[in-house]
Amino acid sequence: xxxxxxxxxxxxxxxxxxxxxxxxxxxxxxxxxxxxxxxxxxxxxxxxxxxxxxxxxxxxxxxxxxxxxxxxxxxxxxxxxxxxxxxxxxxxxxxxxxxxxxxxxxxxxxxxxxxxxxxxxxxxxxxxxxxxxxxxxxxxxxxxxxxxxxxxxxxxxxxxxxxxxxxxxxxxxxxxxxxxxxxxxxxxxxxxxxxxxxxxxxxxxxxxxxxxxxxxxxxxxxxxxxxxxxxxxxxxxxxxxxxxxxxxxxxxxxxxxxxxxxxxxxxxxxxxxxx
Amino acid sequence: xxxxxxxxxxxxxxxxxxxxxxxxxxxxxxxxxxxxxxxxxxxxxxxxxxxxxxxxxxxxxxxxxxxxxxxxxxxxxxxxxxxxxxxxxxxxxxxxxxxxxxxxxxxxxxxxxxxxxxxxxxxxxxxxxxxxxxxxxxxxxxxxxxxxxxxxxxxxxxxxxxxxxxxxxxxxxxxxxxxxxxxxxxxxxxxxxxxxxxxxxxxxxxxxxxxxxxxxxxxxxxxxxxxxxxxxxxxxxxxxxxxxxxxxxx
Ligand code: SF4
Ligand code: SF4
Ligand code: FES
Ligand code: FES
Numbered sequence: 001x002x003x004x005x006x007x008x009x010x011x012x013x014x015x016x017x018x019x020x021x022x023x024x025x026x027x028x029x030x031x032x033x034x035x036x037x038x039x040x041x042x043x044x045x046x047x048x049x050x051x052x053x054x055x056x057x058x059x060x061x062x063x064x065x066x067x068x069x070x071x072x073x074x075x076x077x078x079x080x081x082x083x084x085x086x087x088x089x090x091x092x093x094x095x096x097x098x099x100x101x102x103x104x105x106x107x108x109x110x111x112x113x114x115x116x117x118x119x120x121x122x123x124x125x126x127x128x129x130x131x132x133x134x135x136x137x138x139x140x141x142x143x144x145x146x147x148x149x150x151x152x153x154x155x156x157x158x159x160x161x162x163x164x165x166x167x168x169x170x171x172x173x174x175x176x177x178x179x180x181x182x183x184x185x186x187x188x189x190x191x192x193x194x195x196x197x198x199x200x201x202x203x204x205x206x207x208x209x210x211x212x213x214x215x216x217x218x219x220x221x222x223x224x225x226x227x228x229x230x231x232x233x234x235x236x237x238x239x240x241x242x243x244x245x246x247x248x249x250x251x252x253x254x255x256x257x258x259x260x261x262x263x264x265x266x267x268x269x270x271x272x273x274x275x
Numbered sequence: 276x277x278x279x280x281x282x283x284x285x286x287x288x289x290x291x292x293x294x295x296x297x298x299x300x301x302x303x304x305x306x307x308x309x310x311x312x313x314x315x316x317x318x319x320x321x322x323x324x325x326x327x328x329x330x331x332x333x334x335x336x337x338x339x340x341x342x343x344x345x346x347x348x349x350x351x352x353x354x355x356x357x358x359x360x361x362x363x364x365x366x367x368x369x370x371x372x373x374x375x376x377x378x379x380x381x382x383x384x385x386x387x388x389x390x391x392x393x394x395x396x397x398x399x400x401x402x403x404x405x406x407x408x409x410x411x412x413x414x415x416x417x418x419x420x421x422x423x424x425x426x427x428x429x430x431x432x433x434x435x436x437x438x439x440x441x442x443x444x445x446x447x448x449x450x451x452x453x454x455x456x457x458x459x460x461x462x463x464x465x466x467x468x469x470x471x472x473x474x475x476x477x478x479x480x481x482x483x484x485x486x487x488x489x490x491x492x493x494x495x496x497x498x499x500x501x502x503x504x505x506x507x508x509x510x511x512x513x514x515x516x517x518x519x520x521x522x523x524x525x
Contacts, residue, residue, distance in 0.1 A: 009341050112499055119480050130341055130342060139432070139435075141442075141473075141476035142476075143476060204499045213503070217410050228409055
C-alpha cells in the first residue's frame with residue numbers, strides 16, 4: 001500500500017511549500033550572517049564624529065575587542081577590553097562579531113520554533129505531516145545526541161542580556177558626538193530590540209519560568225496571582241512566537257545591512273545632524 | 276453537485292487495493308456521507324467506523340487525500356469538482372478491514388497513566404474540592420479531546436519510526452499535562468514522563484497540533500510545558516544546586 005521511500009505520501013496538496021520557504025529563508029540568513037561576521041569592518045557609523053553616539057551593527061555588539069585601524073570600525077573606547085589581542089591567530093578574521101554571535105545563535109538554534117522548522121526542513125524528521133521522512137529504527141528524538149536542547153533556558157538568559165546591550169546601542173544611536181538627534185538609523189536600531197523583546201519574552205521557557213511551572217494560578221487565596229497575569233501576557237506573545245522569530249531575525253540582518261551600507265558610503269543616512 | 280470520483284481502500288491486513296467509485300454527491304455532503312452512499316448503493320460490505328456524525332465521538336478518523344481527518348467533518352466542497360478523493364484507513368495502527376483500524380494500543384497507554392489523585396489537604400473547610408476558573412481554563416483545553424487518535428496517527432515517532440514501546444504519543448502527553456497541571460492533584464508523574472512515556476522522543480515538529488480536530492494546542496500547551504518540567508527536574512544544574520543547598524521546595 002505504501003513504499004518506504006523518502007517523501008512518500010498520499011497528500012495531494014503543496015505540503016512541501018512551508019518547509020521549502022522556511023528552509024531557504026533561514027539558509028539565506030545564515031549565509032548573510034556568516035559573510036557579515038567574517039568582514040570585520042563597516043559595522044560602525046558616526047559620520048566621523050568622535051564622542052558619545054553612533055550606529056553599531058547588532059551583529060557586532062557587544063564589542064569585546066576592537067581593531068581600530070580597519071574601515072568602519074568603532075572607536076577604541078567602545079570596546080569592553082580594548083584593542084585586538086596580539087595572540088589572535090592570523091587564520092581567523094579579527095572580527096568582533098566572531099566573539100559574540102554564538103550567543104544569539106545558540107538561542108535561536110535551541111528555540112522550540114526553530115527546532116520544529118529545521119527538523120522538518122533540513123533533517124526531514126519528518127519533512128511534512130504524514131509525509132515519510134528518513135525512516136530510522138534508531139530514532140531517539142531529543143533523548144540522545146540532541147539532549148542538549150534541554151539547555152535552551154541558559155541561552156534565554158544570554159538573550160535577555162543581549163536585549164539590554166542592544167537597547168543601550170539604540171540609545172547610543174540617538175547621539176553623535178554627544179549631541180542628541182534622530183536619524184533613520186536610530187529608528188532602525190530602536191525597532192531592533194523591541195522586536196527582540198517580542199521574540200525573547202514569548203519564549204516557551206520564559207512562559208514556563210514566569211508562571212507555567214505552577215499548578216495553581218489562584219493559590220493561596222483564590223485570587224489570580226501576579227504570576228498568572230505575567231503568564232497570560234507571555235502566553236499571548238508565545239502564541240505568535242513564529243511571527244516574532246521571523247520578523248526579529250530579518251530585522252537584525254536588515255539593521256546590519258543598513259549600518260554597513262551607511263558606513264561604507266553607499267547609502268546616505270537621513271538625520272537631524274545634517275551629515 | 277453531480278458525479279464525483281472516489282478511491283477507497285478495500286482489503287484487510289493481508290492484502291488490499293484502492294478501488295475506484297463514481298458516486299452522485301449532493302449539496303452539503305461530507306466525506307462520510309459519500310462513503311455511506313457508496314456503502315449502501317455499491318459495496319454493502321464496506322467497513323467504516325462512525326458514530327456521531329458531529330465530530331464528537333472520534334470514531335471516523337481516516338486519511339483523505341493523504342491528510343489525517345475526521346470523515347464526518349470534511350466537507351465535499353473543500354475539494355474541486357474534478358479532484359479524485361482518496362480515502363484510506365489511518366496508517367499507524369493495525370488494519371482490521373477497509374477503512375477501519377484497530378486503535379486498542381491507545382487504550383493500553385491510557386491505563387498505564389497514574390489517574391487523577393486528589394490531595395485531601397486541599398479540601399476547603401466544608402470538605403469540598405474547589406477550583407478557580409483561571410485554573411480550570413488551563414486544563415479544560417485538554418479535556419476537549421475526543422480521542423480520535425489522529426494525532427497519534429500522524430506523529431512520526433509512532434508512524435515512521437514505530438517507537439510504540441518508547442513514546443505514548445501526543446494524545447497521552449496532553450492527558451498527562453492535564454493531570455500534572457491540575458491544582459488539586461498530588462501524584463508526581465515527571466519521572467515517568469521522562470523515562471516511560473518518552474517526552475524526549477517528541478521533537479516538537481507539531482504535526483499532532485496541525486491535525487487535531489478540536490484545535491488543542493498539543494505541543495505549545497501540553498508537550499513543551501511537560502518537557503520544561505522534565506528539564507527542571509533533570510537537566511537544570513542551577514535548580515539542582517539550589518535544591519542541594521536549600522532543600523527541595525514543597
Ligand atoms: S510534536 Fe511531538 S508528539 Fe506531536 S506529532 Fe510531532 S513528534 Fe509527535
Ligand atoms: S488530541 Fe486532538 S487529535 Fe489527538 S486524539 Fe484528542 S482530539 Fe484527536
Ligand atoms: S522557544 Fe523560541 S526562543 Fe525559546
Ligand atoms: S462520526 Fe463521530 S467524529 Fe466523526
